[in-house]
Amino acid sequence: MAPRPVPPARAVGTAALTALLLASGTACGGQDKAPTAEVAQPSPARDRIGTLSVHNAQGPRACTASVVHSPGRNLLVTAAHCVQNQRVGLLDGLVFTPGYRNGYSPYGTWQVQSITVHPRWAEEDDPDYDVAFVTVRPVDGRQVEDAVGGNQIGTGQGFGLAVSVTGYPNDSDEPITCSVRTRSQSSTQERFDCGGYTDGTSGSPWVTGDGAVVGVIGGYQEGGETPGTSYSVAFDQRIADLYRKATT
Template sequence: MTIRELAAGACALTLALACAGCVSPAGPTAATRSGGPAPGGATSGAPAPGTRTPGAGGTDAVHGWSKDRILAAVAEHPGTTRTAAPTVLNSLVGAVFTHSAAGDHFCTASVVDSAGLNLIVTAAHCVDDPHLGPRGDLVFVPGYRAGETPNGVWPLLSVTVDPRWQESGDPDIDVAFAVVAPQNGRQVQQVLGANLLGVDRDHRLPVKVTGYPSSSDLPITCSNTSEEQSPTQLRIDCPDYTGGTSGSPWVTDFDPATRTGTVVGVIGGYQRGGNTADTSYSSYFGDDVQALYDRATG
């Protein structure tokens, strides 16, 4: 899931992994943070409320945890790093790193259809800290596998999050859209295609969830039916969604021929995505997410 609260001393590891929030023993609070690169201080020219441009303040460590340190700590807790049955990777899904594909991986994102052909969707807590601001110097690496970047490396140019997320970390709008830079004169959707955005598609849907655990250089995919956690939250039971999988898309109506579908959620929301590896959450994609998308593409 994205940051997971593991047993005993493993909770520190989970916080460092920076995806799906780890909660304190007292329960989730607004102050609970997922890890991630250090926030940048840049702002975009004249963005609409909730639109930010990442700065260049990222570091090679996730709250002091480098990739090597994360992997070493994971090795000490093998029970938390199981890998779900492998499937063919959807090339629209990728890992989010600091700086480059050699940087620290802490979240997952995916390409979503837009008029500009340049938009990805992830969890808000992956790219913006309500207390510290936007996180800087991030790249999206779709189809990443074991150090290979077959579909290129796409720097994030600007990020759009809801003002309620910026003000209080509202878990009901833990969603972000980001514009990525073109590569070789082409936009990411021109190269890879895109999933459609699904709004008000109900809580109970058959979905595929693909994400990148920070403990592995390979993605995992789970197919199951989403459920209603609350009117504003989805949940799904899938094994092994540990740190790194925050922002993983929940895709319904998947077409094997085109390898596209409709994204109806991303790992995030309640408990920043979940405090165990086997149950994940998402903010419900309703009118607020549609408004956020409209602002990102307007």
């Protein structure tokens, strides 16, 4: 489907955001499994990852997102349930803050402009299509990819990949990260096991050593019901097609 424009930022009720997060199924509760994620040290590659929050960097957190390369140089990838679901609809007023850490926003905040989700997600919250591409508005005439760079979208690479997964738990002002290997959950879903991925980490990118995003926390159980196991839609032809729609 074509990108859907997001209305200008307006007051978003706490109840609406709470409902979105409760419906999101981001990993929470349960027992952590070894290994456990550690605080992510700053790096240029990790500065492409940031928070999705309401109105400003210190506003209520929704999820994690990251910059991916696009012709418009203004594109993020995250989980679809981070920005829209059947219960709440489209969550507006979102901003992206790349490299956020301890109250500091080194690259400023970038207002969400439009989203692209698959019709199967828009119509029925199908967990096999829990991925969204999000454009952000320029800041002072500069696109977000010009500020922090962008990773490539990697599709058709299968399972068993070594990846790093960096994201922002809602209860922390620093990102966490874990180096893991992906596994098959089903023909359309993948998973990894590492503790610490609690509320807020949905949308965290799964990045290979050569800088390709091959998953985002979401999909089955909208990311996972415990912080020790996380899921993603398999990045296959469906995601390649969705990316193409988001960039044309």
